[in-house]
Amino acid sequence: MGKLAIRQLRAHPVLNFASEELQAISEVYAGATAVCAKQWIIGTWSDCERHLLAAPLDPVAAKPAWPWQKESEGGQERAGDEYPEDAYVILCREDVVILAGRCERAALYAVYAYCKEEFRIEWVYPGEAAVRVSRQADGPEREQTRAHDADRPAVQVPSMRRRGFVYENLRDEPYLLAVIDWLAKNRINELFMTFMLWDELGSALAPELAKRGIALTLGGHSMKFFMPELMEKNQLDYSDLSWQDGVIAGIVQYCGKVPSSLTRISLWPEDAAIADNEAEKKRFLSGYIRFTERIKEAMSAAGIEIAVEHIAYNAGLSWDMLELLDGVEASERNDVLFAYWGRDYSRPWSFSDSRAEDARAARALERWAAKAADKNRNICVFEYYSDHFMLSSLFPALPERIYDDLELFKQLGIDSVTNLVVPCSHAGTEYSWKWAQGYNSYLFARCAWGDSAKAALADYWQYAPASERAFLRAAVDRVGSKLARLTRYNFPLFPARVVDGKKLTAPVAEAGDIRAELKQLEADVQTTLAHLLRGEGAGLEPFRTYFNHLGETIGELSRDWAENEVLG
Incomplete structure (x- = not known):
């Protein structure tokens, strides 16, 4: 796609970068998708109030108002100082998209949030390309996060400041x-x-x-x-x-x-x-x-x-x-x-x-x-x-x-x-x-x-590959729950952990329990790994590597803890 018509309301390093990111991400992920907007406006809330001639119509109040503005006792609108600094809005009105945050960083968040929803992508791992999110995966809860679909876009605020x-x-x-x-x-x-x-x-x-x-x-x-x-x-x-x-x-x-x-x-x-x-x-x-x-x-x-x-x-x-x-x-x-x-x-x-x-x-x-x-x-x-x-x-x-x-x-x-x-x-x-x-x-x-x-x-x-998605999710969560149980030994073994069995030269009271848990884990991991080794398709390799690592580590630790149990 060509160069977007981006109007940046003020020069600032973070706003400059936000404009660059909107253009770059659109070029990579928009593809042949028709982008309906004719202009994208990027800035802070105060920039919008200062540089844009009119606020959008608020269908609830039946008058022009910015979503972050509240009426004061005197009837005058005021900026949303009560919102955390990372709050932002995405306003889609006719052929204009406004991406605005309470601070400059929040405006950048608005750009990324817009791109995620517009192009159906998620950045899951550092250094990797974004993952395409299929529309079939969407449910009511995900749809509620799409602020720019609502008649009056909600101000998006973080749970944790x-x-x-x-x-x-x-x-x-x-x-x-x-x-x-x-x-x-x-x-x-x-x-x-x-x-x-x-x-x-x-x-x-x-x-x-x-x-x-x-x-x-x-x-x-x-x-x-x-x-x-x-x-x-x-x-x-x-x-x-x-x-x-x-x-x-x-x-x-x-x-x-x-x-x-x-x-x-x-x-x-x-x-x-x-x-x-x-x-x-x-x-x-x-x-x-x-x-x-x-x-x-x-x-x-x-x-x-x-x-x-x-x-x-x-x-x-x-x-x-x-x-x-x-x-x-x-x-x-x-x-x-x-x-x-x-x-x-x-x-x-x-x-x-x-x-x-x-x-x-x-x-x-x-x-x-x-x-x-x-x-x-x-x-x-x-x-x-x-x-x-x-x-x-x-x-x-x-x-x-x-x-x-x-x-x-x-x-x-x-x-x-x-x-x-x-x-x-x-x-x-x-x-x-x-x-x-x-x-x-x-x-x-x-x-x-x-x-x-x-x-x-x-x-x-x-x-994960669609053909193995349900299996992998169940396996990762099931094995993860069992692996998490091993953290309860961090306190009694301190400064050692379950993976430090070879370092322990004295008998440990929990050795039998640890061996039993490792045995259950090993069976589950090996069953999962056997399934993955039979599977085909791109995207399985990191999961195979992870479960193979678990299998090898658990096997070695089982031998270490058997030796410790003998010490007792």
């Missing part, structure tokens, strides 16, 4: 560049990295973040970046102020050189438990929170206005680093990042039927959420849905868990969530951990926006 992906140690520049492109296309608004990784790859990633308006968070376990001498220590003493001024000055100086996409610092203690005594418990958490507040104060003094948060995390399974202890005050200035390690991903994270450790963590989350609300601070949940360490190389699909979790978070008043991506180590060269975790990542992105599970799953499975 903060929607982030975390990469701590992935030194793969080409892949991360593809990830950034995928993040924007799936309406993710944050990339979270360690200072070390950003220092290595930031110069290549920064321009791609900027033209998409994606926010950058730096931090994680990065204290060693500013304190090389920390290599010889297990944990810092945050009640000791003698070392803090110099370190904080270094943090401020470094952040002052980072591009404007930097919006948050989330710097954590070392990944090690603290001493198990009452005095140290309260002293550590209070001192660490105060340290992050001093970072915030120093940033403000230097004219760098960005958010700072502290983490609540059970490093080394230390509950005293996760729970808000009596006598420890929540921060008045900084936000909270809640990260619980060791969860059983086979069960909902509820308060009634969880195992004891998970129920305790849920109570801790509830308390942190209440305290954050009291202090008018934000709380974000740090999840591990794409973490090949927590979930191991026996990586499970977690569709139900992801949707159940985010529903629970909303019930607790939490509107921020991040998902950690950790590569798989010690796996065969044929196994693609990037592909394996992509299912959970895609569903997380869709769920964090607020799309229904039914619509997201229907779209994902268009990725």
